[in-house]
Amino acid sequence: MAAIKLLPELLINQIAAGEVVERPASALKEILENSIDASATRIDIQLLQGGIKQMRITDNGTGIAKDELIPALTRHSTSKISSLDDLHKITSLGFRGEALASISAISNLVLTSQTDTQNHAWQVQVNCGSITQPRPAALSRGTVVEAHDFFANIPARRKFLKTETTEYTHCEDVLKRMALVRPDVEFTLEHNGKLRHQYPITDISQRIKAVLGEDFMQSVASINEQAADIRLQGVVALPAYSRASRDTQYFFVNHRFIRDRLIAHAIREAYRDVLHLDRYPAFVLFLEMNPSEVDVNVHPAKSEIKFRDPRALHQFIFHAVQKSLARPSKEMHPELVTNAGSESMPHCPNRPPKKFGVEQPTELYQSLFDIDDAYLNTSAVADTGVQANRRSDVLIADSALTENVPDFPPLGFALGQLHGVYILAQNNNGLVVVDMHAAHERILYEKLKAAMDSQSWSMQALLIPVTFHADRGDVVFAEENLALFEQIGFELAILSPTTLAVRSVPAILQQADIVKLTLDILREIREYGSDRVLTAGRNEILATMSCHTAIRANRTLTIAEMNALLREMEATDRADQCNHGRPTWYEINMAGLDKLFMRGK
Secondary structure: OOOOOOHHHHHHHHHHHHHHOOOOHHHHHHHHHHHHOOOOOEEEEEEEEEHHHHHEEEEEEOOOHHHHHHOOOOOOOOOOOOOOOHHOOOOOOOOOOOOHHHHHHHHHEEEEEEOOOOOOEEEEEEEOOOOOEEEEEEEEEEEEEEEEEOOOOOOOHHOOOOHHHHHHHHHHHHHHHHHHOOOOOOEEEOOOOOEEEEEOOOOHHHHHHHHHHHHHOOOOEEEEEEEOOOEEEEEEEEEHHOOOOOEEEEEEEOOOOOOOOOHHHHHHHHHOOOEEEEEEEOOOEEEEEEEHHHOOOOOOOOOOOOOHHHHHHHHHHHHHHHHOOOOOOOHOOHOOOOOOOOOOOOOOOOOOOOOOOOOOOOOOHHHHOOHHHHHHHHHHHHHOOOOOOOOOOOOOOOHOHHHHHHHHOOOOOOEEEEEEEEEEEEOOOOEEEEHHHHHHHHHHHHHHHHHHHOOOEEEEEEEEEEEEOOHHHHHHHHHHOOHHHHHHOOOEEEEEEEEEEEEEEEHOOOOOHHHHHHHHHHHHHHHOOOOEEEEEEOHHHHHHHHHHHHOOOOOOOOHHHHHHHHHHHHHOOOOOOOOOOOOOEEEEEEEHHHHHHOOOO
């Protein structure tokens, strides 16, 4: 066995560097953090071959004094902290004192800097671990860090670097993160002599738009929530903007970009009801909290942190994101409305204004949308001065519905029905197409959730109990869970070892196929287990219930029913997506229609 001995200093630094600098992008991150900590307001980045050949970062920060240049290149030398107490309340991005030492251990580095108190700049170089003495250099206020030939002296590490394009993309991602969190700093990025990005100083909204694009900003809901000393701000993309990967997920804690499973889970859960299958949400969120409640000294790369009270933080983030996504369409899409809203519909958000003609209510209209007779009786319609269409099989709205009307509700008023699947409506912007089953499914789902949360099921006793055959296993399982069925609004009875009877159901579900619905709920309970069905499997069961009850394709609706559905959508949380995350409506504005028909050309 070989004798134990102290490793050479250069080898120690190279080993340590592997934890901090995995690729050029890692070095770029560390240098940018140092520039920000030095109060820089402009940072210029120049890369050659994806940063592998050369990386040059110039800032206008406070600079490094001559006698501090060599210590700055020594491991665990830092101006950010000086005691254990400081480590428990870190406010700077850097604090470990490893960045420059690690970078110089795996590349040839040149460090040039000037402070306000110096007559000129000073420069030191590091080649294969050997540091030169400071010498005069030409530079205005600030610091320049140049790193050449990454891992040239460590071939085993260099072979793990990817292509120039891949390494550049990682560097670009680092810039985007820093640009998002610091709109008060100007950034430029050159690659192989070409300017790729330039972000001037601006506000956070314009910076997000510059980094992630206008399409993203047009598809987001804002968040600004505070509880005690915790504050969450930023934007979350609506589910229709969901991504195939996590490439548009930016979360910052006290201005530090982090990846954390707890936070990722909280956000994913908030999107659970509205995100389709394996799609990923997009967001830019900034969490501010007391530094003493966060431990950032978990990993050398500083992208992982620990929280003092993770459970409370999880709930705070979950509810903040869920609340933002739950806003009705008229709030999440204010561009769809000019003066429509409470002033144009003061009597009830679920009813069309009285100045529009509507048809007489049908059973579906009254039972599902709860519009009272007084509003829709003959005299009320007559008062509008509009001769409404009385035939339920005629699906084209009277022209008087849309003439001389300055404003519409967000989703407009129904014009007709297409192939028994879509509702066509007109709003201020143009044409709105609604998937009636998906929309009704979401409405029922939200009502069922609210009823379960408040334990206020409205039970409907069936005039004739629904009796049906079931296999012995289902009957036994149903008998074991009669109380659970009662909790979700069903009254079941066991008539024989192979016969079940349903005597009562939630009133909102009385139009459903009771037999199929009951059997499907049984399967859901068996899958999740009776002890978890009202927690983990709760929403899945309610989604099943709403799906069975929602309006089916090829169901002919009257204009009144269509308008009632539109008003319900506007008053329902998360109405822009069905329970499976698919969109419930789509708008084609007049400009889009004009383009389709080449008007004006």
